[in-house]
Amino acid sequence: MEAVLNRPPADPAARGAASAAIPLRPRLPEWLKVQLPTSSAFTRTRTLLEDLKLHTVCESAKCPNHWECWSKGTATFMIAGDRCTRACRFCAVDTSKPLPLEADEPQRVAEATRRMGLRHVVITAVARDDLADGGAEHFQKTIAAVRALNPGIIIEVLVPDFLDKEWAIDLVLAAKPQIYNHNLETVRRLTPSVRHRATYDRSLSVLAKAKERSGGSLHTKSGLMLGLGEQRDEVLQAMRDLRAAKCDILTLGQYLQPTLQHLPVTEFVKPAVFADLKERAEEMGFIHVASGPLVRSSYHADEFSPASAS
Numbered sequence: 585m586e587a588v589l590n591r592p593p594a595d596p597a598a599r600g601a602a603s604a605a606i607p608l609r610p611r612l613p614e615w616l617k618v619q620l621p622t623s624s625a626f627t628r629t630r631t632l633l634e635d636l637k638l639h640t641v642c643e644s645a646k647c648p649n650h651w652e653c654w655s656k657g658t659a660t661f662m663i664a665g666d667r668c669t670r671a672c673r674f675c676a677v678d679t680s681k682p683l684p685l686e687a688d689e690p691q692r693v694a695e696a697t698r699r700m701g702l703r704h705v706v707i708t709a710v711a712r713d714d715l716a717d718g719g720a721e722h723f724q725k726t727i728a729a730v731r732a733l734n735p736g737i738i739i740e741v742l743v744p745d746f747l748d749k750e751w752a753i754d755l756v757l758a759a760k761p762q763i764y765n766h767n768l769e770t771v772r773r774l775t776p777s778v779r780h781r782a783t784y785d786r787s788l789s790v791l792a793k794a795k796e797r798s799g800g801s802l803h804t805k806s807g808l809m810l811g812l813g814e815q816r817d818e819v820l821q822a823m824r825d826l827r828a829a830k831c832d833i834l835t836l837g838q839y840l841q842p843t844l845q846h847l848p849v850t851e852f853v854k855p856a857v858f859a860d861l862k863e864r865a866e867e868m869g870f871i872h873v874a875s876g877p878l879v880r881s882s883y884h885a886d887e888f889s890p891a892s893a894s
């Protein structure tokens with residue numbers, strides 16, 4: 585198999601010796617270095633979010649684009665609390681017993697969207713496996729509140745798998761988001777070690793169901809992280825699997841280890857590799873592809889417009 589990565593994995597024996605010593609995070613290559621904020625817009629965004637007591641995945645997941653996005657006055661809202669019921673080994677979001685849902689949160693998200701003047705909003709949530717519907721109804725209420733206060737807005741949801749329950753997916757679809765995003769995250773072989781409470785096929789099924797059950801009225805979207813040890817042909821197969829599930833939009837970005845307790849980065853994938861994969865994805869029929877080291881599910885999400893794609 586041809587490696588996606590630009591360096592072969594370290595010799596396992598050498599890696600074992602290194603892990604016995606104090607673990608160190610590798611130095612970031614130039615293409616992953618980000619600028620700190622220089623404008624007051626970053627502080628305005630933070631103050632607004634604090635005032636409305638909202639969580640964002642930007643902060644909770646330690647996103648490297650936090651400075652850039654907030655300085656541009658955008659953010660990705662994370663609803664249903666900041667405690668996740670899963671413990672995916674790539675994700676920085678806290679895993680602990682969740683608190684009850686807050687009934688006024690949908691309205692606060694709607695108000696933040698209005699104050700920020702967003703024309704395209706991305707709403708995600710922690711996985712709430714403690715709730716029968718996985719938090720689907722809370723998504724529905726949030727979408728409805730956002731639309732009521734922000735007419736004409738494009739609403740993108742980045743949802744958990746809801747354990748593939750059709751009725752839970754339907755609850756979200758009933759609110760008619762324009763973009764239904766659910767991340768595959770990694771290739772089939774690595775899924776059990778990267779997100780042990782999820783399955784590769786369940787995620788594909790969720791995407792296929794959302795497309796089918798919406799009557800094709802929405803765009804589906806998914807993303808993969810690179811740098812976890814995947815091979816090029818495995819990435820290409822994952823892309824083909826997503827197209828077979830009729831996924832429309834693809835994001836590819838570099839995995840970054842949020843803390844030393846999370847999975848290590850096996851490689852920093854070069855920008856040229858991301859560019860090549862973008863071409864391959866477009867050849868496969870994805871209608872929009874964002875591929876680059878700093879790309880995340882919601883990074884520059886407004887660059888895709890459902891109106892221009894239909």
Ligand code: SF4
Nearest residue numbers: 642647649650653882
């Ligand atoms: S890329 Fe998404 S999660 Fe990251 S800072 Fe930007 S809006 Fe937030």
